[in-house]
Amino acid sequence: xxLTRQSSYAIRTLIYCAVSDQGLSRVADIAKAHSISELFxxxxxxxxxxxxxxxxxxxxxxxxRLGRPASEITxxxxxxxxxxxxxxAECFEDGAVSCPLxxxxxxxxxxxxxxxxxxxxxxxYTIADLTVNRLGIRQRLSIVPGLTLTP
Numbered sequence: 001x002x003l004t005r006q007s008s009y010a011i012r013t014l015i016y017c018a019v020s021d022q023g024l025s026r027v028a029d030i031a032k033a034h035s036i037s038e039l040f041x042x043x044x045x046x047x048x049x050x051x052x053x054x055x056x057x058x059x060x061x062x063x064x065r066l067g068r069p070a071s072e073i074t075x076x077x078x079x080x081x082x083x084x085x086x087x088x089a090e091c092f093e094d095g096a097v098s099c100p101l102x103x104x105x106x107x108x109x110x111x112x113x114x115x116x117x118x119x120x121x122x123x124x125y126t127i128a129d130l131t132v133n134r135l136g137i138r139q140r141l142s143i144v145p146g147l148t149l150t151p
Contacts, residue, residue, distance in 0.1 A: 006082040009036055009044055011130075014053065014078060018070040018131045019138050024063030033141040047081045070131060076122035086115055 016030045027045070031038040045064060048054040052067040066073065101107070131137060 003079065004083060006044055007079050009034065009041065010048060010078050010082045011075065011127075013041065013045065013048070013064075014066065014070075014073060014127045015131055015137065016141060016143070017054065017064060017066050018127050019134045019141070020143055024057055024061070024065050026063045029143075030064075033143070044082070048078075051077075051081055053077060053081070066127070070128035071126050073127045074123050075125045075127075075130075076119055079122055 012034050013030055016033060017025050027038055027041055031041045045054060045056070049056055049064075049067070053073055054064050055067040056062065056064050099105075137143075
């Protein structure tokens with residue numbers, strides 16, 4: 001299983017906001033720090049805002065910030081918003097399934113258990129857990145103290 005770029009960039013954006021000063025982060029700065037397109041990042045931010053993981057402030061001195069404390073945003077919250085689905089095999093899909101063993105084989109049960117374990121781990125980790133090394137992350141992202149915008 002491989003997560004999409006959207007998931008990776010969403011997590012990176014939340015980490016950036018968590019380690020920046022208490023003010024607002026500019027989308028342009030986040031895009032530059034992660035070498036991603038601002039347009040792509042704007043599209044990615046919308047569902048994060050819609051679900052309260054981020055909030056935006058409009059205007060000349062606007063930007064984005066976490067919508068709730070980093071300790072209350074789990075990796076699972078983020079992944080569920082950014083992934084289209086978690087179909088691990090044909091038997092997970094709705095509708096016609098061509099496998100003659102569908103519904104009577106233990107593969108589906110095993111994969112379902114594995115997927116639930118994956119979700120359980122993602123739910124245990126928060127953005128706060130991923131940003132314990134704030135200083136190191138700030139250095140790697142070239143976040144200079146005092147340069148983050150404030151409202």
